[in-house]
Amino acid sequence: MNDDNNNNKRGGAIDEFLGELTPLLDLDGSTSTSPINVRARVGGIVAEEMVRMRRWFHSHPERSFEEYETSRMIARTLRDMGITEVYENVGRTGVVGIVRGGMVGMDDDDVVWPCVALRADMDALAITEASDVEYKSLYDGTMHACGHDGHMASLLGAARVINDGRHLLRGTVKLIFQPAEEGHNGASAMIDDGVLEDGRCGPKVDVIYGIHLWSMNPLGTISATEGPIMAASDKFVIDVRGAGGHGAAPHTTVDAIVEAAAVIQGLQTIVSRNLDPLETGVVTCGTVGGGYGYNIIADHVEITGTCRTFKPAIREMIEGRMRCMCEGISKSYGGNIDVKYEHGYPPTVNSYPEHCKHVVDVGSELVGLERASVKCVTMGAEDFSYYLQHRPGCFFFVGAALPGEIRGHHKSVFDFDERALQISASMFVGLVAKILL
Numbered sequence: 210m211n212d213d214n215n216n217n218k219r220g221g222a223i224d225e226f227l228g229e230l231t232p233l234l235d236l237d238g239s240t241s242t243s244p245i246n247v248r249a250r251v252g253g254i255v256a257e258e259m260v261r262m263r264r265w266f267h268s269h270p271e272r273s274f275e276e277y278e279t280s281r282m283i284a285r286t287l288r289d290m291g292i293t294e295v296y297e298n299v300g301r302t303g304v305v306g307i308v309r310g311g312m313v314g315m316d317d318d319d320v321v322w323p324c325v326a327l328r329a330d331m332d333a334l335a336i337t338e339a340s341d342v343e344y345k346s347l348y349d350g351t352m353h354a355c356g357h358d359g360h361m362a363s364l365l366g367a368a369r370v371i372n373d374g375r376h377l378l379r380g381t382v383k384l385i386f387q388p389a390e391e392g393h394n395g396a397s398a399m400i401d402d403g404v405l406e407d408g409r410c411g412p413k414v415d416v417i418y419g420i421h422l423w424s425m426n427p428l429g430t431i432s433a434t435e436g437p438i439m440a441a442s443d444k445f446v447i448d449v450r451g452a453g454g455h456g457a458a459p460h461t462t463v464d465a466i467v468e469a470a471a472v473i474q475g476l477q478t479i480v481s482r483n484l485d486p487l488e489t490g491v492v493t494c495g496t497v498g499g500g501y502g503y504n505i506i507a508d509h510v511e512i513t514g515t516c517r518t519f520k521p522a523i524r525e526m527i528e529g530r531m532r533c534m535c536e537g538i539s540k541s542y543g544g545n546i547d548v549k550y551e552h553g554y555p556p557t558v559n560s561y562p563e564h565c566k567h568v569v570d571v572g573s574e575l576v577g578l579e580r581a582s583v584k585c586v587t588m589g590a591e592d593f594s595y596y597l598q599h600r601p602g603c604f605f606f607v608g609a610a611l612p613g614e615i616r617g618h619h620k621s622v623f624d625f626d627e628r629a630l631q632i633s634a635s636m637f638v639g640l641v642a643k644i645l646l
Contacts, residue, residue: 222646226374227638247429247576251366251634259366259630262286264344266358270333270351273389274398276302279331283361283386290369292384296410300399303331304386307411308371310378310645325644326383326405326417326600327367327637328593329360330390339621354623356422356609361386363420363630367637380645381412392442394554396592405599416564417602418640419593420633423585424616424625426608429576431636432585433568433605439557440491440517441524442590443550447472447535449499451544453508462506465499468542469510473497475534476514483530490527491517491588517588519556557594557604564603571639575632583608589618607633 227250249256271279280302287295287306294307310322338345338352346352368384375382385404389395407413426432449472451465473494480490492514499510516531518524528550539546559565572581585606593604609629616624 222377223642226377226642226646247632249575249631249635250638251370251631255366255369255634256631258369259362259634260627262365263358263362263627263630266361267353268344268347270346270348270353270358271331272335272351273332273391273393273395274301276331276388279361280304280386280388283331283365286365287368287384290372292368292372294411299404299410300388300395300402302388303395303399303402303404305404305410306368306384306386308368308375308378308382308384310380310382311376312379323380323415323644324383324412325380325641326385326414326596326602327364327641328385328387328417328419328596329364330357330387330395331361332357332389332391332393332395334391334619336619336621340624342624352621352623354620355391355618356424356623356625357390359422359609359625359627359630359633360420363422363633364637366630366634367641370634370638371641378641378645382641382645383411383414385417390592392553394592394595396595400595400599405596414600416644417596417600418564418568418637419596419602419604420636421591421604421606422609422625422629422633423606424609424611424618424623425587426583426585426606427610428608428612428626428629429580429632430583430608431568431572431576431581431605431632432583432608433559433565433572433603434584434586435559435562435565437519437556437558438586438604439591439594440489440519440588441556442553443516443518443524443528444553445512445514445516445531445551446549447512447514448547448549449510449512449544450546451506451508451542453501454506456504456506459506463508463542463544465507465510465544468538468544468546469497469499469512471538471542472512472535472546475538476531479527479530479534483526484523488523489519489588490523491515492527492531493517517590524552554590554592555594555598557591558597559603559605560597561601561603564601565605567640567643568603568605568636571636571643574639575635605636607636
């Protein structure tokens, strides 16, 4: 009897917190009763605000650890919506907002109430925007080409809804706006600054969720795949040294360009001939530089690139084979090759099935089970991986492809369907409701 009463109370609280679910969009032009009609928890004026904020962020992009104007806008927006507990300069340029639930301490002062963290990254890329949208980047050479503008806008929209219903929450929500995801490890900077702990930035985090708007997946799809979903990202620099000379006298030289060509060709055999075909790995040479003139044999070539893996053993194998191969080539050609191999972000692994299920459950209410359980794994990398090494949680993708086309991430024409903002914000709100109501 008591359990039934508690369930009824909780159900009422959820209804009050979320409000009435309202139709958002018909993904295939079908009627509003279609099972694939998306139903949002974030709409109306908040949806319009998210679009405005996304476009402001897009036109004012800032690179890693330079998000000064972005951070000020986020902090001001949080305070304007009534969130008074706002911490700035966390992890250098990050912002943290705290929404404390009104039910904390109402039932039992001895209860340790949970804290749910929601994370959005903030930085842009060193890319000159080629599209001609009205909200295009105002800064030459810098562009939001990965959707971080949408992540921030989505979390701000969710923050408004969560804060308006805070009196019903049995716990705390920590809103994490993180700098420097694009290769500069802003996640670790914030972790080192105590963002997950009890202290400077509010209470200790118990669970953390992060989203990525994904322009490669159809609008209205959600992916919370268990296991590895994004790869480890390593960087290598190979310094090839030879003995230069006149192009007419190759027998007096050690041609660094020919030596480098052998290295590049050899590296492409690591995955094809040393890796189990049922496993996954990528070796990419991104730049090659060297030489002085058309009739001069070069004495130096530099090769840079990246390796992507999901498993530590494969990561170790690729690095080992690379070093062994370069040593053999240098001996064969009579030159000298130095390999610098730098470990980057670890793989992002959803190793908490309970929290993957939470995402699927909440997503199913929005888009239906089939669309909420799309499998998505990519060899891209994410520093959200560091949060998942410290706390349970889930990182998931929200489909955001434009109608009839795909504009890939890290491209000068990148863009996404802004209707995805309502879906991602609704996911954040739903996950808070799932745990704190």
